[in-house]
Amino acid sequence: MQVSAFLGVSVSRAMHPPLALCVFWLLPLALTLEEDSPLDCVPRRSVPSHRANAHLFHEEGVFNYSTMLLREDLDLLLLGAREAVYALDLKDITKKLASVKWEVTQQQRDECRNKGKDPETECMNYIRILHQTEDNRMYVCGTNAFDPECDYMSYADGKLTLEKKAEDGKGKCPFDPFQRYASIMVENNLFSATSMNFLGSEPVLARSSPVSIRTEFKSSWLHEPTFVSMAQMPESDLSEEGDDDKVYLFFSESAVECDCYNKLVVSRVARVCKGDLGGLRTLQKKWTSFLKARIDCPVLESQLPYIIQDTYRLCDPQQHWKDCLFYAIFTPQSDTSDLSAVCAYRVSDISKVFAEGKYKTPVPVETSFVKWVMYSGDVPVPRPGACIDNEARKAGINQTLDLPDRTLQFIKDRPLMDQAIQPIGEKPVLVRRGATFTRIIVNQVQAADGEKYHVMFIGTEEGTMLKAVNYDDEMFIIEEVQLFQPPEPIKTLKFSHVTGQLYAGSDSGAAQIPLASCWRSLSCMDCVLARDPYCGWDKADGKCVVLSDVKG
Ligand SMILES: *[C@@H]1O[C@H](CO)[C@@H](O)[C@H](O)[C@H]1NC(C)=O
Ligand SMILES: *[C@@H]1O[C@H](CO)[C@@H](O)[C@H](O)[C@H]1NC(C)=O
Numbered sequence: 001m002q003v004s005a006f007l008g009v010s011v012s013r014a015m016h017p018p019l020a021l022c023v024f025w026l027l028p029l030a031l032t033l034e035e036d037s038p039l040d041c042v043p044r045r046s047v048p049s050h051r052a053n054a055h056l057f058h059e060e061g062v063f064n065y066s067t068m069l070l071r072e073d074l075d076l077l078l079l080g081a082r083e084a085v086y087a088l089d090l091k092d093i094t095k096k097l098a099s100v101k102w103e104v105t106q107q108q109r110d111e112c113r114n115k116g117k118d119p120e121t122e123c124m125n126y127i128r129i130l131h132q133t134e135d136n137r138m139y140v141c142g143t144n145a146f147d148p149e150c151d152y153m154s155y156a157d158g159k160l161t162l163e164k165k166a167e168d169g170k171g172k173c174p175f176d177p178f179q180r181y182a183s184i185m186v187e188n189n190l191f192s193a194t195s196m197n198f199l200g201s202e203p204v205l206a207r208s209s210p211v212s213i214r215t216e217f218k219s220s221w222l223h224e225p226t227f228v229s230m231a232q233m234p235e236s237d238l239s240e241e242g243d244d245d246k247v248y249l250f251f252s253e254s255a256v257e258c259d260c261y262n263k264l265v266v267s268r269v270a271r272v273c274k275g276d277l278g279g280l281r282t283l284q285k286k287w288t289s290f291l292k293a294r295i296d297c298p299v300l301e302s303q304l305p306y307i308i309q310d311t312y313r314l315c316d317p318q319q320h321w322k323d324c325l326f327y328a329i330f331t332p333q334s335d336t337s338d339l340s341a342v343c344a345y346r347v348s349d350i351s352k353v354f355a356e357g358k359y360k361t362p363v364p365v366e367t368s369f370v371k372w373v374m375y376s377g378d379v380p381v382p383r384p385g386a387c388i389d390n391e392a393r394k395a396g397i398n399q400t401l402d403l404p405d406r407t408l409q410f411i412k413d414r415p416l417m418d419q420a421i422q423p424i425g426e427k428p429v430l431v432r433r434g435a436t437f438t439r440i441i442v443n444q445v446q447a448a449d450g451e452k453y454h455v456m457f458i459g460t461e462e463g464t465m466l467k468a469v470n471y472d473d474e475m476f477i478i479e480e481v482q483l484f485q486p487p488e489p490i491k492t493l494k495f496s497h498v499t500g501q502l503y504a505g506s507d508s509g510a511a512q513i514p515l516a517s518c519w520r521s522l523s524c525m526d527c528v529l530a531r532d533p534y535c536g537w538d539k540a541d542g543k544c545v546v547l548s549d550v551k552g
Pocket of ligand 2: 396397398402
């Protein structure tokens, strides 16, 4: 047939012959139906909870399902709640395969209450950390009545077992269940960002390993931070400079560099080198590679910077790490606005600021006032904050313990970069009015036109999940699904490549839904106007189908 030639697009007609026809014929029409105000951007489809077809999990009397670990090797979703961990069937989370309780003792609860905490809420054990270890067990930590503790857990013969190792959880897991934190397991080393003490006044980014390393207690390093997320980047891969892998941390904090009377919160990205061993005298057992920069998501209407709330690392396995992106969601600093935004960043842009950018330095201006300005003096060699690379090794510096004092002292006083990180296109990919965004996942899909699209799944304060995609610089909200009814915030969001399912957790339960529900479109027109890159109209069967299910 000459159809595809007539439409002027080349599609692989061998793969989906009936599809191509319908999809491309109608796309221009769909474009003309755009909404007027992009901020109010109404989803093309709103799906109420009773029609969401979600698999839901909830156990009577158990709350706060806010920690998840996918074990695709075991076909399990591990779900951490208050005083319990569940092993659910990854394909259908309504099937509980095992569970284990981890409750605080009466004595622990009494002690917690005596320290002034609420016995019904704060003095319980909230599971906060769930990671896989290299020997295929799991590492679990809980707040444990304001006395965090960690343990190993295994799953065998249909049973979840805690080993009762009672490891100290300080610096790994928060004391306070209401405080945000972040963690990641890299080669059996736990990287954690949390507060180290009961009062919550000693924030750290730490690595728990044979040689444990953490940040300095200095306001120029971390200043009343709210930790958001962590991700690792395999920057040693094919590195000509002999660079090390990095761990990135996203957070917000009070700006030390602000020339203002009122407290100003800014968003940050920090990073450390995986193999950092600390300094020999200066920065002993502290990061020698902790660098941070402001990360901006400029929303036009706003005077105050937006605050980062969650991030998602999107890497195409066929591409170099430099092409990875971070998608991040931001919300306003003041209550006067109900906008939320998504910005996307190139990892290469972030790593360049750390590798080549200028530093900020404090200069005293009056007796008790310090101003942070760009540092324009000489920078010591090796470059402060850099990982040990071939050039350092050539100079006889094989590990961070060999770094000269000048380099260490420099970074101890100046961990902040001068330049801020800007998003791709220097603007958000999505700004929307309404339910505040809480969590984000991004999935790359190849649509019927052969193009790859980044589809964003965004959880909100009101228990909904938005599905949005950017077509030619224009944001289109495919649908908004009510996952939790009554509405409550989505607190965790995961995606499995194996099952193609999304998993969301909230205070009352967990929900599972597929990436696409093409069957909701009953006609070819509706299927195409939905503009869901996962879907296409199968002319032979007269159905709107998920593209990977199409038999050509
Ligand atoms: C746990 O869930 C309860 C019930 O929804 C909620 O009121 C409470 O704020 C939650 N606690 C934490 C620490 O999130
Ligand atoms: C660094 O490693 C090289 C080669 O392994 C060795 O010759 C050199 O002595 C080491 N330098 C230090 C300071 O340990």
